[in-house]
Amino acid sequence: MAPEFKVTPWEVSGDVDYDMLVERFGTSRIDSTLKERLAKYGEPHTLLKRNVFYSHRDLPWLLDLYDKGQSFYLYTGRGPSGDTHLGHLMPWIFAKHLQDMFGATIYFQLTDDEKFLFRQDLELEDTRRMAFENALDFMALGFDPEKTRIILDTECIKTLYPLALKVSKKVTFSTARAVFGFDNSTNIGSIFYTSIQAAPCFLESEREGRTVPCLIPCGIDQDPHFRVARDVAPGLGYPKPALIHNKMFPGLEGGDKMSSSNPDATIYTTDNAKTVKRKVGKAFTGGCVSAEEQREKGGNPEICAVFKYNYFLFEEDDAKLDDLVSRCRSGDILCGECKGLLTAKINGFLEGHQRRREEAKAIMHEITLDGFEW
Amino acid sequence: MAPEFKVTPWEVSGDVDYDMLVERFGTSRIDSTLKERLAKYGEPHTLLKRNVFYSHRDLPWLLDLYDKGQSFYLYTGRGPSGDTHLGHLMPWIFAKHLQDMFGATIYFQLTDDEKFLFRQDLELEDTRRMAFENALDFMALGFDPEKTRIILDTECIKTLYPLALKVSKKVTFSTARAVFGFDNSTNIGSIFYTSIQAAPCFLESEREGRTVPCLIPCGIDQDPHFRVARDVAPGLGYPKPALIHNKMFPGLEGGDKMSSSNPDATIYTTDNAKTVKRKVGKAFTGGCVSAEEQREKGGNPEICAVFKYNYFLFEEDDAKLDDLVSRCRSGDILCGECKGLLTAKINGFLEGHQRRREEAKAIMHEITLDGFEW
Numbered sequence: 230m231a232p233e234f235k236v237t238p239w240e241v242s243g244d245v246d247y248d249m250l251v252e253r254f255g256t257s258r259i260d261s262t263l264k265e266r267l268a269k270y271g272e273p274h275t276l277l278k279r280n281v282f283y284s285h286r287d288l289p290w291l292l293d294l295y296d297k298g299q300s301f302y303l304y305t306g307r308g309p310s311g312d313t314h315l316g317h318l319m320p321w322i323f324a325k326h327l328q329d330m331f332g333a334t335i336y337f338q339l340t341d342d343e344k345f346l347f348r349q350d351l352e353l354e355d356t357r358r359m360a361f362e363n364a365l366d367f368m369a370l371g372f373d374p375e376k377t378r379i380i381l382d383t384e385c386i387k388t389l390y391p392l393a394l395k396v397s398k399k400v401t402f403s404t405a406r407a408v409f410g411f412d413n414s415t416n417i418g419s420i421f422y423t424s425i426q427a428a429p430c431f432l433e434s435e436r437e438g439r440t441v442p443c444l445i446p447c448g449i450d451q452d453p454h455f456r457v458a459r460d461v462a463p464g465l466g467y468p469k470p471a472l473i474h475n476k477m478f479p480g481l482e483g484g485d486k487m488s489s490s491n492p493d494a495t496i497y498t499t500d501n502a503k504t505v506k507r508k509v510g511k512a513f514t515g516g517c518v519s520a521e522e523q524r525e526k527g528g529n530p531e532i533c534a535v536f537k538y539n540y541f542l543f544e545e546d547d548a549k550l551d552d553l554v555s556r557c558r559s560g561d562i563l564c565g566e567c568k569g570l571l572t573a574k575i576n577g578f579l580e581g582h583q584r585r586r587e588e589a590k591a592i593m594h595e596i597t598l599d600g601f602e603w
Numbered sequence: 604m605a606p607e608f609k610v611t612p613w614e615v616s617g618d619v620d621y622d623m624l625v626e627r628f629g630t631s632r633i634d635s636t637l638k639e640r641l642a643k644y645g646e647p648h649t650l651l652k653r654n655v656f657y658s659h660r661d662l663p664w665l666l667d668l669y670d671k672g673q674s675f676y677l678y679t680g681r682g683p684s685g686d687t688h689l690g691h692l693m694p695w696i697f698a699k700h701l702q703d704m705f706g707a708t709i710y711f712q713l714t715d716d717e718k719f720l721f722r723q724d725l726e727l728e729d730t731r732r733m734a735f736e737n738a739l740d741f742m743a744l745g746f747d748p749e750k751t752r753i754i755l756d757t758e759c760i761k762t763l764y765p766l767a768l769k770v771s772k773k774v775t776f777s778t779a780r781a782v783f784g785f786d787n788s789t790n791i792g793s794i795f796y797t798s799i800q801a802a803p804c805f806l807e808s809e810r811e812g813r814t815v816p817c818l819i820p821c822g823i824d825q826d827p828h829f830r831v832a833r834d835v836a837p838g839l840g841y842p843k844p845a846l847i848h849n850k851m852f853p854g855l856e857g858g859d860k861m862s863s864s865n866p867d868a869t870i871y872t873t874d875n876a877k878t879v880k881r882k883v884g885k886a887f888t889g890g891c892v893s894a895e896e897q898r899e900k901g902g903n904p905e906i907c908a909v910f911k912y913n914y915f916l917f918e919e920d921d922a923k924l925d926d927l928v929s930r931c932r933s934g935d936i937l938c939g940e941c942k943g944l945l946t947a948k949i950n951g952f953l954e955g956h957q958r959r960r961e962e963a964k965a966i967m968h969e970i971t972l973d974g975f976e977w
């Protein structure tokens with residue numbers, strides 16, 4: 230029986246089979262040939278080597294153009310529905326790597342309209358406030374302020390709206406229903422919304438008056454939006470945006486996606502050291518019931534949230550990661566010690582991140598699209 | 604059998620039964636009591652006396668508030684899909700009368716987004732250009748520049764969008780489908796669009812941070828949009844907009860609505876005297892086949908487009924209109940002469956209108972919402 234899971238831009242549930250998702254969505258795997266090609270542009274990022282970024286659309290096409298001297302721009306975003314957590318940072322860290330490697334401009338879209346429309350409990354004032362906090366985290370990762378522009382949908386709507394109108398004219402309700410699972414009770418703002426998320430895909434082409442390719446690093450759950458955008462692009466005279474997809478960042482409780490709906494299984498970028506220690510301490514692991522049993526039988530890193538955190542973000546050294554796995558399996562290291570090591574790494578990262586986050590406040594007014602004021 | 608006719612914001616067809624429309628839409632007739640009440644605020648306009656403005660929603664409620672010292676604002680608009688014709692001017696002439704009588708601010712919305720979305724043959728550049736031309740005609744009618752603000756949707760979207768989002772969150776696809784007759788092939792921009800037309804209903808309340816009532820003079824074909832707006836208003840903390848509806852201005856070919864789809868049966872505000880003469884000359888009348896027969900049997904003003912033009916706009920003097928009817932029925936005046944009289948009146952009006960239309964160009968930059976530049 231096929232595993233039951235659901236992946237939409239607004240819901241990731243069940244035990245996600247990422248191989249099956251590539252087939253279901255019709256994307257392409259990043260295979261060894263493509264990995265080798267990417268290695269020509271610079272040292273491959275750990276997230277690529279470890280297949281966290283594992284799927285794409287039209288990446289070879291984009292690289293062909295780049296090789297011929299045609300620059301491209303990056304576009305990613307965030308739906309501001311709450312505080313930023315480590316799961317949000319992951320694709321942005323990779324986006325920063327891409328900006329450095331290709332010298333690319335990046336647009337970061339904060340969809341305050343989307344979260345207002347899809348969340349009954351949020352007002353526009355809420356999503357707008359959260360957007361600012363999220364943007365601080367984005368900039369704390371070190372994006373080049375000269376090559377980075379923040380889009381806040383309600384502030385930048387005059388730029389986005391004409392593009393969104395053009396997209397929306399080519400998308401029927403049938404299509405939106407099929408792609409997003411809408412029904413008769415869906416509100417008409419939500420139905421229209423994908424047009425707004427599509428707009429930045431074409432922004433540079435529109436502004437430059439010529440074809441400017443776009444590469445979107447994003448979670449594979451966001452792919453449906455860009456499938457729609459890609460479908461309409463040729464009819465509007467724009468190139469289809471290329472994509473590079475990541476798997477979801479896991480929750481500490483062992484689930485497939487870190488989610489704000491369980492704050493205790495979610496590490497926020499503003500958590501203090503004590504909170505991180507407490508949350509990691511409660512993480513789901515592959516350990517045994519007793520220390521004795523674990524020393525004898527060993528642990529199981531494959532199902533362990535602590536291991537996944539190391540794998541995704543906190544142990545970039547392959548040899549050290551392998552060593553950790555061996556020691557876990559042999560019963561040489563127990564969960565308590567392993568959690569302690571991860572806690573130290575996360576707190577080390579957050580200490581620097583929180584400092585850079587504060588520093589980012591000084592430049593927030595310089596990096597907004599069309600010079601909007603927060 | 605009930606007469607077959609269709610009235611939506613995008614289509615008026617068949618032989619419209621305006622009495623039945625009041626029941627179908629659930630609006631209220633302007634009865635003699637309400638007419639008498641309106642007469643207290645100033646000399647009643649011909650269009651009201653003659654029941655061209657014949658239906659309303661919540662007008663007594665608005666007047667009650669006005670009597671207690673609560674001012675209201677006016678809101679009307681135009682979908683810029685082509686040149687302005689006399690049919691477009693009619694509700695604006697009445698709106699001008701309301702502005703004068705109540706000293707009210709008026710918002711005039713030009714829905715360049717709507718016409719782009721609903722018309723396959725129009726681009727945004729087209730509807731925007733037409734919007735400017737339409738706005739010239741509006742201002743040529745003498746609106747007070749100090750109390751008039753033009754909204755061009757794509758230019759003013761930053762102001763409209765947050766309001767539209769709030770509206771759209773409360774309107775399901777089911778509702779939009781039921782009210783507007785949408786189906787699965789409707790594009791998602793069109794589905795969302797009513798939210799944009801609803802936004803100005805709440806603009807003054809939003810800006811003032813208090814309840815500011817809104818009165819919308821408009822063709823009854825636009826009522827469905829405002830039915831939606833009225834339904835969501837209480838949930839958003841805004842007052843329901845009040846409406847006063849007019850019947851459609853007839854075409855010269857005898858149809859119920861002057862339409863740009865038959866340019867020869869449509870008098871544009873920029874037509875020259877010769878063109879007007881030609882078009883009126885070809886108008887459908889209630890005359891007989893031969894002059895002899897008509898002198899004997901008389902004509903039928905009830906079905907005559909020339910009579911309707913006099914009734915709606917060009918003969919404000921009731922006694923003179925009655926005299927014209929008598930002379931028609933008795934065979935004393937034939938269609939050729941009657942057409943000549945109407946032609947002279949229209950050309951007299953257009954001469955002044957076209958001059959004021961040119962003069963309006965000088966103030967167009969002063970009267971835009973949020974100071975947008977054309």
